[in-house]
Amino acid sequence: MDYTQGDDSPELLIADRYLVNTSQKQPDLSGCPAWVAQDITATGSTWLALAPSMPSPHFSDLMFFRHESVIGLHAHEYHAGSLWVLCPHPPGPSLKDNLGVWSESQIIEGVIRPIADALEKLSSMGLTCRGIRPDNLFVGQGLHQVVVGPLGVACNAEAQPVLFEPLSSAVCHPTARGGGTIACDIFSLGVLVLSLCIGELPLRGMSDNEILQRRFEVGSAEAYMQGHNVPAGLVSLLEAMLSDRPENRPSPNDLITIAPSKLFSIRPDIPARSPLVIGGVEVRTPQALAWYAGTYPNEFLSLLQRKIVSQWLHRELELSVMSSLIEQAGIAFLPSSGNKAVDPTTMVVTRAIAILDSAAPMFWAGHWFWPSAIPHMLACAEAGRFPPEEQRNIRGIAGFLMTSPEVFDVPSLPALQAKQINDLATDARRTGAKGMEQIRRVPYDVNVYQPCLSSRCLKERISLSAGLLQWLDRHVSEQELSADDLGRSGFLDEQMRTFLESHCARQGIIPLAQSQKAGLPSWLSDLTLMAAAQRRFDKTPLSAVAKRALSLLENELKQWRSKTTRAKRRARLFQLAETGNLTKFLDNVTDPAGLQYDRKLARQAEAEIAHLEKVLEQEPVRKAVHEKQARNAGEFFSLLIGIAVAMTSIWLEFCE
């Protein structure tokens, strides 16, 4: 990805303090692109600047996590709305390049105890690490002390190789692994310990699928350790850590207090003597059967209906409870039962898998996933990391899980899955949205650091509302957003709208989306949304956006009846566009009180016009009145003159 911010200069000043030269890229750290950053306030001190494109939803908790075995975060800053994380340089090269053979005591002192301690602390905070893999572990020169890369800058477990993941998450697509549990971290630690014991990664040269097959065939511990010379003192520890049952793995506390040659006893799973054949593969454990049931659902269903599965479980593995549950699952789901949206066979497979392996992730519609990973899967789907077909599937699954969690409300569902589904449904309900809008909202609502997934600005990793507004302000020119598009689909695309709505909702402004539903044109509702976001998050002017909206808003001025008001408001509109305060800009046009007053005056004016026209029509009537008045006035005047003449005559007669 191109992380230069559009300028010609490759240098980037983050928070007026850290100078990043984007032309000199460093190897990725914790799944994030990294560059060297210079602190210009302190000469000579350099940091690594990471550009996380999809930080973990728990980033806000993880960034304050400090431990000697974890590279802590120095600072996190925003530049143009995108998140930058600054951390110290790793103490040395990663284990990927020089695995080497470590002695038993070096492993215990330098790997197991410190990392178990870190895991214990994380576990007490309710967090997981999910970053224990060779390329994320660093060893200082000449030291035998591993340090884990920064936590939370990439989504949990996404970058973990299949080899380092327990089966419960290895079967999932990397994006579908979710947060996992601390037991998953213990497994990864076990693989790391084994690799350091034997000086190389186990099962080298095998593809992911081959690794999975092998692990399901003989169990992970057996598959990994077979044919390797493992120090005798660590064998029982490794067998426990690499167990495929999470409950068999030791807790971090057990590992902190570990001493050489400490014994861990676990009850090994006894594989069936005669295998069950599904899809041409022989399976000997319920876990393996569960996995192949997902691979060959049709064959599995036919076995289930013929009760071969339950008989096999009962006779070969002597698991009578599981056998009867499986039998019920096969029978119970006849087409008669309620929900029409669910394909009965899908549901049967899902339930059967949950019964066969309580540690397995959820299997639904051909996908293995943990429900808690759904928001991240949606985000990746929106970011275009999947083919379109897959994107639709993921949205379908997400929509189904969010809207009908009650379908999965059965006793046979493992508690962890049930909890995650419940949490997901709660998050979905909290969005207050429906349908596609809800599906788009969830990634943003669960992760405050989720960058805007709009294809227009995905590269910019904008995770601040203010940043998005300013980006928009820079990218609303005629070339980037034609007038047609603007009039039709507004300033924002769906993802930007959802992003802003989510951030506004976090601040307690809920009914923003209503504006579009209320029948406003989309550009106007976009402006309203941006104005609300600007009011809340950003005081910088958005003049370019305002100027683009000018012509459209000018049309909107037509609803004002008074010509003078229109002219006045238009003049003011131009002024406000320069100022760039969208709230005032919009209020100038969409002012309900003013509009009502204007309407009232207009009605009065119409009445006045009608009245005056009536006056004009009545003119002939008044003309007759005037005629009469003129005659009267003439006579009166004439009378006055007559009186005057008579008086004069009398005066002349008698006084002269």
Next chain:
Amino acid sequence: MTRQSVRLRVTEASFKWWHGLILGLLLAYVPGSLLVGGVLLLPLIVLRFIDPDADRQRIMIVLFYLGAVMVHPLREAWLSHGDWEACTQQIMQPMLLVMDWMAVGVAWLVAEASAIGARLWYADYVRRERRAIEKKIDALREEWLTSDGERQP
């Protein structure tokens, strides 16, 4: 109402029995003065008969003009103690008779002229008022009933 009926009604209403009594007394005692008054009031009676529109008010107006002419001859008659000779001489003066008859004309002329003046004044008033109203209507229409689009290209 026809001309005939107006005249009849006016005649009936005007003359009562004591009018005749007064007239008889005047005829007996001052026939000269009565003659002067009668002759000089003749135009009024003629007007009464030839002009159907001559209502009480018009008669009153004309009376003032006639009165103005009558002042001098009646004083003469008074001074001559109603002497018949002097009175007949008075009414024989052509100038007096001309003035007497013209007084009616002048009264009519003044009435008409001032009526025309008043009419003109009213007409002007109406025209000004109409223009003001039309202007106001135009202003209101311009302010409230036009849209900007109409005049913009």
